[in-house]
Amino acid sequence: MVSGTFVEVAPPLRAREAGVVPASRESWWTRARRIAPPYLYLTPAVVLLVVWTYQPLAQTFVLSLHSWNLVPGTPMEEVGIANYERLLGTPELGRSVWRTVVVILGMLPFTVVIPVLVALLTRRVRGRAQGVYRALVFAPMLVAPVAGAAVWQWLLDPSAGAVNRVLGTDVNWLNTTGTAQLSIIVITGWHVAGFAVLVVTAGLTGINPDYAAAAQVDGASRSQVTRWITLPLLSPTLAFLVLMTVLLSAQWTFPLIDTLTQGGPVGSTTNIYYLLWEYGFRHHDAGLAAAAGVLFFAGFIVVAALLTRLAERLSHHDD
């Protein structure tokens, strides 16, 4: 009789047990060479940002604590937070903030609603016509605001202007308190709508067409596809446009206000930036203007942070 025993098959040998050590750690020099390049590439941009953005910002803050009339050679006088107290005490500040809110609300149709409609419709235009159409929509963006303002001033002229003739009205658009603000909003809207259309179009192209195709096969009508699929998936783009509008509307209107109404009539088009500009360069009160600048900067940071949070919460990302 043969006797024997079962022997377990040994697992594969691991190198470490055999006394072979894994590759040594890299030296600090190769490590530095591996990690440094991105920072080196970023340095020029950071330097420019510091010189042109953060340093002036710091100087503005310093200036807001002084009293100065902008005349070179006259001494700056340190006044503590007096400028801020003065600023918050003026009734003009509240009014200009409210007018800014009105401008922002008035701009939203031009930066969000109309662009979405136009972009959705132009999607159905095919071939070369699509390019031509987009160019036409985008063209106003390329007109310098001041040049545009001159043309609009002429169009809105109370006696001979084309607008009154077409509408059959007799309105002094830029010199009446209600219509002046409206005119500024419409002209600014005309300027930026083309850009917004471009942004929305880019957002639409970024959506995988399979979703709309699937929805159609699932039985959704064209308007259901738009409401249930396209618009929700476009929400990051829309959030971006809203954010842009809130943060930049007051800046976009500035050249128009300066050329067309100079903040009037009776201050009805004076928004926060125009107010700041008036303090600084009309009243030569650099400290007050700087205080306003610092305040608006802080305010917009808060608004931007809140809006970004909200957008993150509400928008759907296609991955």
Place this chain on the structure above:
Amino acid sequence: MSRIQLQGITRRFGPVTAVDDVWLDIADGEFLVLLGPSGCGKSTLLRLIAGLLPPTEGRLWLDDTDLTHVPPQQRDLAMVFQSYALYPHLSVARNIGFPLRARKWPRAEIRAKVAEVAATLGLTALLDRKPKELSGGQRQRVALGRALVRDPGAFLLDEPLSNLDAKLRTGTRAEIAELHRSLGTTMVYVTHDQVEAMTMATRIALLDEGRLAQLGTPSEVYDRPASVFAATFLGSPAMNILDATVRSADGSLAAHGKGIELSLGIDAVLPDRPVRLGVRPEHLTFAPAGGRGIHAVVTAVENLGSEEVVQCLAGEGRIAVRGPRPLGVSAGDAVTLTARPEHLHLFDSASGRRLTWQPESVPASV
């Protein structure tokens, strides 16, 4: 009832003809597999059926309705996309319920139906998740659920298994086949995978550069390939194709070539004719050296676990032989290979179309 008929369907994209004059009659309850290599127009054909693309030419019928110009919403077809196209902003439950919501079902009924479908697909625990929180296999099930939630006239599936790993693919393949058996609904299934086609189809429509290369049951397509393309597309390793000449000797036909002499088992006298000779790897056997057959030299032996594939060189042609392991040969061996006449396929040397033998009806002389 849903019989889908394609009559001369053609689709061009500029200079590219993606689908070229396809005629198909898909019977009610059939599992038709559209098979072909990548870029042969399978997805385009499926999108044409779904109505997502208008055909350049041709007509499409569902039973007695001309669907050619009917928008996809009204076609009553359900489609599973290769990318699954799950709506990323909607939960699994809302994804599956989407077709019902579009049909304006009451909320409570949608919820009940979704729960039912989710239960059959094992998705109940995932109903509140978003698609990006799902694995590939789970996404595939949700896509399937979205198609199953209503009772469509036919299912269109575009490579539904191509994004799954091998094991999951085998399991899901069986499930889809089972689903087809239990529902009895017409399915048009696109794949480039011959195993899926062979195992699931009631009929295979093989596409080559937008044209229908062959239409038939899996065994017909495998056993009697209509062209060199069909012969080499199905089967693994692919059918061996060798250049040869059909020659008659002693009153019977044989295929001759460089180091090749194989009897065709046909008694006839014909002038010589150049052909392409096809024989599947599993139909080749090793014969005693020096006899009639294909004389070749073994270049490599591949181990598939249960079987072996022997790669050989015969003249300038490569030949693969497949058989149970071990086949008992090794690289460098000189071998002689034979095959039974009924396992030899002949194709026209110019067109690549299959040649069949048609005995002439000899006038009764006795």
